[in-house]
Amino acid sequence: MTQLLAPKPVDRPKLDEASRQRLERAFSVPRARFGAGLAIAVVLFVWSSMGAQFNFLELGEGASNMGEFLLRLFPPTWDKLGTIVDLLIETLQMAIVGTVLGAVLSLLFAFGAASNIAPRWVYYPFRWGMNIIRSLPDLVIALMFVSAVGLGPFAGILAMTVGSIGSIGKVFAEAMESVDRGPITAMEAVGASRRQIIQYGILPSAAPMLTSYTLLLFEGNVRGATILGLVGAGGIGLELTTAMNMYDYGHLSAMVICIIVLVTVIDQASAIIRRKIT
Amino acid sequence: MSTLVETRRVSLRDLRVRYSPTEPYVLDGVDLDLLAGETVALLGASGSGKSTLMKALTGFAPITSGEAQMAGYDLTRLRPKQLREVRSQIGQIFQQYNLIGRLSVLTNVLTGTLYNAGPVNVLGTFSAADRRRALELLDRVGIVHKADEQARTLSGGQQQRVAIARALMQSPRVILADEPVASLDPRMSHTVLSLLQSIAKDEGIPVLVSLHVLPLALAHSDRIVGLRHGSIVVQGNTSDLDADALAPVYDVHGDEEM
Ligand SMILES: Nc1ncnc2c1ncn2[C@@H]1O[C@H](COP(=O)(O)OP(=O)(O)OP(=O)(O)O)[C@@H](O)[C@H]1O
Numbered sequence: 001m002t003q004l005l006a007p008k009p010v011d012r013p014k015l016d017e018a019s020r021q022r023l024e025r026a027f028s029v030p031r032a033r034f035g036a037g038l039a040i041a042v043v044l045f046v047w048s049s050m051g052a053q054f055n056f057l058e059l060g061e062g063a064s065n066m067g068e069f070l071l072r073l074f075p076p077t078w079d080k081l082g083t084i085v086d087l088l089i090e091t092l093q094m095a096i097v098g099t100v101l102g103a104v105l106s107l108l109f110a111f112g113a114a115s116n117i118a119p120r121w122v123y124y125p126f127r128w129g130m131n132i133i134r135s136l137p138d139l140v141i142a143l144m145f146v147s148a149v150g151l152g153p154f155a156g157i158l159a160m161t162v163g164s165i166g167s168i169g170k171v172f173a174e175a176m177e178s179v180d181r182g183p184i185t186a187m188e189a190v191g192a193s194r195r196q197i198i199q200y201g202i203l204p205s206a207a208p209m210l211t212s213y214t215l216l217l218f219e220g221n222v223r224g225a226t227i228l229g230l231v232g233a234g235g236i237g238l239e240l241t242t243a244m245n246m247y248d249y250g251h252l253s254a255m256v257i258c259i260i261v262l263v264t265v266i267d268q269a270s271a272i273i274r275r276k277i278t
Numbered sequence: 279m280s281t282l283v284e285t286r287r288v289s290l291r292d293l294r295v296r297y298s299p300t301e302p303y304v305l306d307g308v309d310l311d312l313l314a315g316e317t318v319a320l321l322g323a324s325g326s327g328k329s330t331l332m333k334a335l336t337g338f339a340p341i342t343s344g345e346a347q348m349a350g351y352d353l354t355r356l357r358p359k360q361l362r363e364v365r366s367q368i369g370q371i372f373q374q375y376n377l378i379g380r381l382s383v384l385t386n387v388l389t390g391t392l393y394n395a396g397p398v399n400v401l402g403t404f405s406a407a408d409r410r411r412a413l414e415l416l417d418r419v420g421i422v423h424k425a426d427e428q429a430r431t432l433s434g435g436q437q438q439r440v441a442i443a444r445a446l447m448q449s450p451r452v453i454l455a456d457e458p459v460a461s462l463d464p465r466m467s468h469t470v471l472s473l474l475q476s477i478a479k480d481e482g483i484p485v486l487v488s489l490h491v492l493p494l495a496l497a498h499s500d501r502i503v504g505l506r507h508g509s510i511v512v513q514g515n516t517s518d519l520d521a522d523a524l525a526p527v528y529d530v531h532g533d534e535e536m
């Protein structure tokens with residue numbers, strides 16, 4: 001029996017000489033590529049800084065102006081704390097609604113953009129749609145909604161919702177594509193429907209990643225919601241620009257401090273939750 | 279009764295399968311009958327076509343020509359809509375168990391009824407009767423105490439027994455197990471294989487098990503079928519066979535790939 005299963009003597013396949021030499025000095029290959037990459041990066045940087053009028057001397061002057069500006073920010077004045085808190089709550093509420101709507105829509109879009117769920121003729125339009133949304137800056141989307149539904153937080157929420165599809169729809173789709181093939185095969189094998197295959201074969205495995213990305217989206221939306229006010233789409237952003245234009249630096253710095261506290265608390269909490277679920 | 283026996287068997291005549299018209303046949307004229315209540319071990323070197331045979335019997339690989347009666351269906355005349363129905367009647371067991379790791383053991387077993395689960399199942403619900411039955415089946419494979427745990431926390435042997443319970447939950451007319459013990463230690467291999475053999479007897483259904491280990495096949499089957507290059511080269515009652523009789527399966531002169 002042992003003789004039966006013993007490997008036969010064979011000519012083992014050989015590696016051709018050129019490949020062998022290339023593999024044996026494998027380190028020179030990345031080095032050549034790295035050198036070329038570095039040269040291109042330097043040329044690009046020089047070209048861009050000339051075009052964008054980047055100047056180290058001005059940077060020095062700018063730094064001293066910046067210092068003056070920072071000095072003027074102190075001390076913060078807290079007499080309008082009530083307004084700040086109200087606006088921050090509005091900002092947070094916008095982020096919450098925008099994230100929930102955005103996550104739900106992104107999930108629906110992701111079904112269309114996951115190659116293991118959607119047929120080809122659905123997959124490509126959905127991917128393109130997401131890429132187009134992705135290519136639009138958030139403030140541009142916000143401006144479009146401000147002109148559509150008028151000034152205020154509603155426009156901001158719509159902007160965040162649509163922006164989310166571009167930013168996490170694709171990540172959601174990739175999370176679903178990356179799930180293990182095994183459970184999907186098993187669900188096909190018991191005669192499950194397409195809906196059941198998604199429900200049992202894909203979503204449970206993708207759920208931790210989907211939740212984690214939703215929290216990341218929320219963190220981003222809280223930060224994003226603070227500047228949507230710049231284009232009149234609600235939140236604390238409008239008050240920020242107004243204070244800046246009216247040289248109300250004490251109020252401005254109080255707002256900045258509050259934003260820093262809020263964003264930090266939310267980022268930390270979200271990071272803790274994300275660590276727990278994965 | 280006679281229809282029951284009719285649906286609990288597999289009958290293949292001159293079955294040929296190839297994955298593309300430009301490639302050679304992977305299954306090249308297989309004649310095989312699997313009868314109610316018997317456990318048949320499928321042996322064959324790597325690449326001989328064992329998995330392809332299992333896939334062809336469940337619509338995961340195309341049947342190029344020949345006849346294939348499976349669990350009361352003619353696989354060569356299947357309407358696309360019937361595929362799910364046929365699969366729901368065939369219990370499949372895989373080398374990597376293929377459980378849903380983040381769902382409970384009980385829910386995993388319950389997925390065996392998905393084909394018959396009503397529309398309320400959108401909410402992930404299963405009937406009390408189904409739940410009772412799933413628990414009974416878990417008891418039968420000896421892991422009912424793990425019912426509420428996440429499937430991924432179980433050992434390989436435990437997971438494979440959950441997979442068997444899931445297959446039983448389908449009330450299958452046939453069970454196909456593709457290398458079910460290839461990732462298990464010898465003791466657990468015996469446990470799982472004798473479980474499969476007793477299921478074949480108790481349920482009165484055919485069980486086809488592909489294996490790589492000769493002694494396991496000799497210990498846990500009623501019949502052995504040896505596949506080589508897509509054709510059956512040895513076939514007989516297990517009690518009549520020994521290692522020498524099975525030698526042609528493993529091809530002493532060696533032209534399998536390394
Ligand atoms: N999806 C596929 N497309 C093309 N060729 C395939 C496909 N699946 C299997 N084959 C080929 O069919 C042949 C038989 O493969 P199969 O998986 O059935 O062998 P096996 O007996 O199960 O081997 P193992 O013991 O390694 O699991 C192999 O040559 C393989 O390359």
Ligand SMILES: [Mg+2]
Nearest residue numbers: 328329330456
């Ligand atoms: Mg195989």
